[in-house]
Amino acid sequence: xxxxxxxxxxxxxxxxxAYAANLKLAHExxxxxxxxxxxxxxAKQVRERTGDVRVKVYPNGQLGNETELLQMVQNGNIAFTxxxxxxLTAFAADYKLLSLPYLYRDRTQYDKVLLGPIGDxxxxxxxxxxxxxxxxLDAGSRSFxxxxxxxxxxxLKGMKIRVQNSSLAIDTIKALGATPVPLPYSELYxxxxxxxxxxxxxxxxxxxxxxxxxxxxxxxxxxxxxVPDVLVVSTQIWNSLSEKDRNTIREVAKETVxxxxxxWKKYVDKSIQELQKNNVTFVESDIPKFQEAxxxxxxxxxxxxxxxxxxxxxxxxx
Numbered sequence: 001x002x003x004x005x006x007x008x009x010x011x012x013x014x015x016x017x018a019y020a021a022n023l024k025l026a027h028e029x030x031x032x033x034x035x036x037x038x039x040x041x042x043a044k045q046v047r048e049r050t051g052d053v054r055v056k057v058y059p060n061g062q063l064g065n066e067t068e069l070l071q072m073v074q075n076g077n078i079a080f081t082x083x084x085x086x087x088l089t090a091f092a093a094d095y096k097l098l099s100l101p102y103l104y105r106d107r108t109q110y111d112k113v114l115l116g117p118i119g120d121x122x123x124x125x126x127x128x129x130x131x132x133x134x135x136x137l138d139a140g141s142r143s144f145x146x147x148x149x150x151x152x153x154x155x156l157k158g159m160k161i162r163v164q165n166s167s168l169a170i171d172t173i174k175a176l177g178a179t180p181v182p183l184p185y186s187e188l189y190x191x192x193x194x195x196x197x198x199x200x201x202x203x204x205x206x207x208x209x210x211x212x213x214x215x216x217x218x219x220x221x222x223x224x225x226x227v228p229d230v231l232v233v234s235t236q237i238w239n240s241l242s243e244k245d246r247n248t249i250r251e252v253a254k255e256t257v258x259x260x261x262x263x264w265k266k267y268v269d270k271s272i273q274e275l276q277k278n279n280v281t282f283v284e285s286d287i288p289k290f291q292e293a294x295x296x297x298x299x300x301x302x303x304x305x306x307x308x309x310x311x312x313x314x315x316x317x318x
Contacts, residue, residue, distance in 0.1 A: 006100055022054050022081035023237065026069050028061035028186060028196035033209045034166035034263035035082055035137060035229060042231070042256045049248050053241070055080070067165070084139065085227050086166035092126035096305065097312055100223045101175075101294040104280030109260065110226055112318045113258070118311070123230070131232040134253035137260045140268065141223035146199030149283040150220035153177050153293040162188055162200040164227075168297070172224060173201075175294045176186050185210075187308035192216055213280050222285035224294070231256065 029036050043055035045124040063069060067082040088095040097103070104110040110116055113119060114136040121134030129288040144150045146159065163169040165182040173180035181197050191197050199216055201224070227229050232251055238246065272282075275283060283306075302309050 005291055012135060021124075022056070024058060024063070025055050025080035026058040026063040026072070027082040028065050028069070029059060030207075030209050031059050031083070034260065034267040035139075037263050038137060038256055038260040039231070041259050042252055045252045045255070046249055047174075049252060051243050053245055053249070061186055065184050067184065070131070070232070073113075073232060073234045076130075076234045079237045080231060081229055082137065082229050084164060085136070085230050086164040086169055088126060088133075088230060088232075089166055089168065091129035091131075093154055093305070093308060094122045094125040094155065094311065095313060096168060096301075097124070097308060099166050099172075099225060099227055100299060100301065101172045102314075104226055104260075104316065109318050113315050114228060116137050116314060116318075118318075121311075127235055128231070132235055132237050132238055134231045134250060135232055135257050136228040136230055137257060138264045139227060139229045140203035140264065142201050142225045142227060143219060143221050143223055143285070144199055144201045145212065145216045145219045147216050147218060150199075150208055150222060150285060151279070151283060152286050152289045158162055159198040162191060164195045169225075169303070171297050171300060172294055175297050175299070177293075183316050188212065191213065204275075205267045205272050209228065213278055215274055216283045217279060218283060218284040219275070220285050222287060222290045224290055235270070254284050290296075 003081045017110075025039060027039065038059070040057055046053050046055050047260065055078070062080065064072065066081075066083055068085065069078065069082050072078045073081050085095050085098040089099060103152060104113070119136055144156070144161070146161075148155070150156055153176045155250050156173075156176050159178045160181050161173050162183045163173050163180045170180040170182065183191055183193075183197065188197075188200055189210060189212060192212060200212065202212075203212075204219070208252060212217075216286065233249075241249070302312070
């Protein structure tokens with residue numbers, strides 16, 4: 001009996017060691033995207049600082065789309081992925097707040113919220129859903145790109161706009177007068193090309209790296225939301241690591257935020273220059289009119305999510 005118990009113990013230890021030795025980090029963005037470069041830096045730093053934790057990065061949706069990768073993280077099939085905060089609302093209610101339109105007055109408030117105690121609370125909120133947030137990565141502001149200028153909400157009326165699979169994203173598009181169409185990001189290029197949707201909303205780097213400008217060449221700066229990306233880790237795999245390795249990985253993840261800020265700014269500048277060469281028209285939208293149009297989104301949110309109202313008030317007071 002003692003031999004059997006010893007064998008089982010060794011098996012468990014070996015399993016934990018295997019997790020620590022070879023971890024997968026997968027995402028669906030192209031290798032030229034700033035998020036990929038930041039995650040590649042993260043992987044290399046984890047290896048250097050832990051000595052025994054190897055993280056291999058799989059870009060370009062090699063292992064699946066964002067939804068599939070998150071499921072793989074939950075199941076412990078891969079260790080890490082990058083996911084927008086928007087779809088995480090289905091797993092942890094606190095993430096809903098981050099998809100509210102015009103949530104922040106400026107970038108200073110954005111940093112204060114996400115890099116402080118409020119951000120840490122939100123990152124931990126998904127622990128029982130199979131994954132833990134390690135860091136928020138800058139994903140800029142989201143604006144509309146279509147085949148015509150979108151200067152006011154009236155310009156969106158009658159249009160079908162692709163959105164992330166998030167109830168708040170859907171409510172926001174409805175409030176602005178368009179029809180929201182949730183679609184996987186990997187299917188968007190063909191959907192734009194075939195007229196399944198009339199436009200979409202995203203940040204400048206994603207608009208450029210996805211080459212969506214080849215199909216819709218008018219980018220309107222309404223900046224309706226600043227939904228961050230989130231680097232998440234499987235709870236199952238996280239618990240298999242030593243406390244020392246977990247602390248090191250958390251430290252690297254926090255430093256990756258700064259690396260991402262730098263990579264993002266450089267890529268935004270490059271993207272704008274290249275988009276201008278490809279005859280993309282940039283439009284300055286009437287932001288106050290958009291802010292006024294989305295007020296019903298907040299009224300509905302407060303009514304349907306009373307448990308999140310104190311945290312919303314705390315964010316707005318920052």
